[in-house]
Amino acid sequence: EIVMTQSPATLSVSPGERATLSCRASQSVSSNLAWYQQKPGQAPRLLIYGASTRATGIPARFSGSGSGTEFTLTISSLQSEDFAVYYCQQYNNWPPGAFGQGTKVEIK
C-alpha cells in the first residue's frame, strides 16, 4: 500500500506571497499525482492532475511539479480565496488511491 505524506501540516503565508506545499509517496507513483483544494463545508476541488496539468478553470498561479516520489504544489501569489486545505492523491496504484493527510494554508 502506498502512503502519501504531506508537509508541512500547516503553512502560514501572507496574501501575495508564494506558498510551496510538498507531497511524498512511499514508492514511485510516476506522474500519477493529483492535488485538490478543500474549503470549509465544501467538497474537494481538483486543481492539478498528472503532477503538473491544471484542471479546467484553475488559475495559472497554481502549478504542480515532480515525479516518482517527490511532488510540489506552488501557489505563486496567494489570494484570499486560496486559504484552504490541500490534499495530494496518488492514482498510479489505483485502486485504492491514497490521499495525503492534507496541508492547511492559513493567513499569516
Add this chain to the structure above:
Amino acid sequence: QLQLQESGSGLVKPSQTLSLTCAVSAGSFSSGDYSWSWIRQPPGKGLEWIGYIYHSGGTYYNPSLKSRVTISVDRSKNQFSLKLTSVTAADTAVYYCARAGYTPFDYWGQGTLVTVSS
C-alpha cells in the same frame, strides 16, 4: 455541467446499515470511461476512498472496508448507491460521491454528513 447529489439517512444507529444514494445528472453516467466512487471524510480529518462502480456494474472496494461495503448501480435512475454494514462511531463522516475517468476525481457531490449514534 455534470452534477452529483448525495441523499440518504443522516443518522444511523450502531451496528445498523448506512445507506446512501448518489444521483448523477444526465451525460457521462452511461459511459464506460468513468468510474463512480464513494469517498468519506470524518470530521476534521482527511479523505478516505471507499470504493467505485462502473456503469456496467463492475466494482472495486478499499480492502480496509471491503467486508462491509456494497456499491450498486441503478441505470434506469442514473444513480449509484452505497451500503455500509455494522457501522460504529468510527464511520461518522461526510460522505461524498465523485467521478473519475481521464482525470482523477473531477466532479464531486456536495457531501452528506452521516452520524452514527444511538
